[in-house]
Amino acid sequence: xxxxxxxxxxxxxxxxxxxxxxxxxxxxxxxxxxxxxxxxxxxxxxxxxxxxxxxxxxxxxxxxxxxxxxxxxxxxxxxxxxxxxxxxxxxxxxxxxxxxxxxxxxxxxxxxxxxxxxxxxxxxxxxxxxxxxxxxxxxxxxxxxxxxxxxxxxxxxxxxxxxxxxxxxxxxxxxxxxxxxxxxxxxxxxxxxxxxxxxxxxxxxxxxxxxxxxxxxxxxxxxxxxxxxxxxxxxxxxxxxxxxxxxxxxxxxxxxxxxxxxxxxxxxxxxxxxxxxxxxxxxxxxxx
Ligand SMILES: C[S@@+](CC[C@H](N)C(=O)[O-])C[C@H]1O[C@@H](n2cnc3c(N)ncnc32)[C@H](O)[C@@H]1O
Numbered sequence: 001x002x003x004x005x006x007x008x009x010x011x012x013x014x015x016x017x018x019x020x021x022x023x024x025x026x027x028x029x030x031x032x033x034x035x036x037x038x039x040x041x042x043x044x045x046x047x048x049x050x051x052x053x054x055x056x057x058x059x060x061x062x063x064x065x066x067x068x069x070x071x072x073x074x075x076x077x078x079x080x081x082x083x084x085x086x087x088x089x090x091x092x093x094x095x096x097x098x099x100x101x102x103x104x105x106x107x108x109x110x111x112x113x114x115x116x117x118x119x120x121x122x123x124x125x126x127x128x129x130x131x132x133x134x135x136x137x138x139x140x141x142x143x144x145x146x147x148x149x150x151x152x153x154x155x156x157x158x159x160x161x162x163x164x165x166x167x168x169x170x171x172x173x174x175x176x177x178x179x180x181x182x183x184x185x186x187x188x189x190x191x192x193x194x195x196x197x198x199x200x201x202x203x204x205x206x207x208x209x210x211x212x213x214x215x216x217x218x219x220x221x222x223x224x225x226x227x228x229x230x231x232x233x234x235x236x237x238x239x240x241x242x243x244x245x246x247x248x249x250x251x252x253x254x255x256x257x258x259x260x261x262x263x264x265x266x267x268x269x270x271x272x273x274x275x276x277x278x279x280x281x282x283x284x285x286x287x288x
Pocket of ligand 1: 038039069070072073092093095098123124125126138139142145
């Protein structure tokens with residue numbers, strides 16, 4: 001989700017019909033499907049490191065420390081630890097099953113030293129876990145679950161407190177007119193032989209609450225609907241920026257993916273001053 005520009009289509013989610021392909025041999029695994037559909041953790045780790053190098057004031061720390069809030073399987077933490085011998089990471093999530101899945105599946109190609117540099121906390125990101133980091137991130141829009149302005153401000157104030165001097169809070173946000181209408185967007189992972197659908201079920205313009213779902217269908221199986229569901233507030237970039245300023249962040253920078261001539265994402269992220277005429281967009285906010 002983080003690296004792709006989505007365009008809405010109007011296809012409907014119908015009752016799942018079994019596909020004619022051979023049945024998969026492995027058991028259904030929602031975390032595997034999640035990490036192979038809407039996440040690009042290897043890319044995100046490099047992007048965050050690039051942002052840190054370009055946006056930090058003062059010299060870079062010797063042990064660049066990342067705190068991944070709402071980390072789920074914490075794939076980003078494990079990728080971060082691969083970037084250098086002193087790259088350290090802490091992941092925080094309420095879902096212990098997701099944390100354990102990550103410990104089992106993302107650590108296979110890590111050295112002992114890299115493993116020692118990663119820590120998981122099973123807990124609420126709104127509580128103080130006494131972790132101090134150079135970068136805190138909340139990606140794939142996870143902080144959108146905080147629907148109340150004061151609560152979001154409390155989260156940003158707590159993040160500011162947990163950051164070391166010159167630290168960065170990095171968030172992503174999505175929007176654009178296509179998101180204001182219910183729609184379904186289908187994508188395919190050819191390598192892993194499954195399709196997935198990102199559905200915006202409802203958007204309420206009175207309070208900007210948005211309900212979204214992820215559906216999956218492995219080749220040879222019926223579709224499983226609503227494997228992940230999100231009940232969010234679609235915060236706008238000006239709202240997030242205002243709240244970040246109120247929480248004590250002095251500067252906010254914006255980065256987004258460049259476009260090919262066809263108008264598709266080109267995989268290259270850079271600072272932007274404006275985001276114009278996009279039916280859908282994903283923008284990173286870097287607060288310091
Ligand atoms: C959309 S997933 C985000 C996964 C990951 N950040 C990514 O980049 O794909 C949202 C995660 O937030 C977690 N979560 C929701 N509220 C939380 C809270 N208050 N504290 C910690 N984790 C929370 C859920 O358990 C879930 O794993």
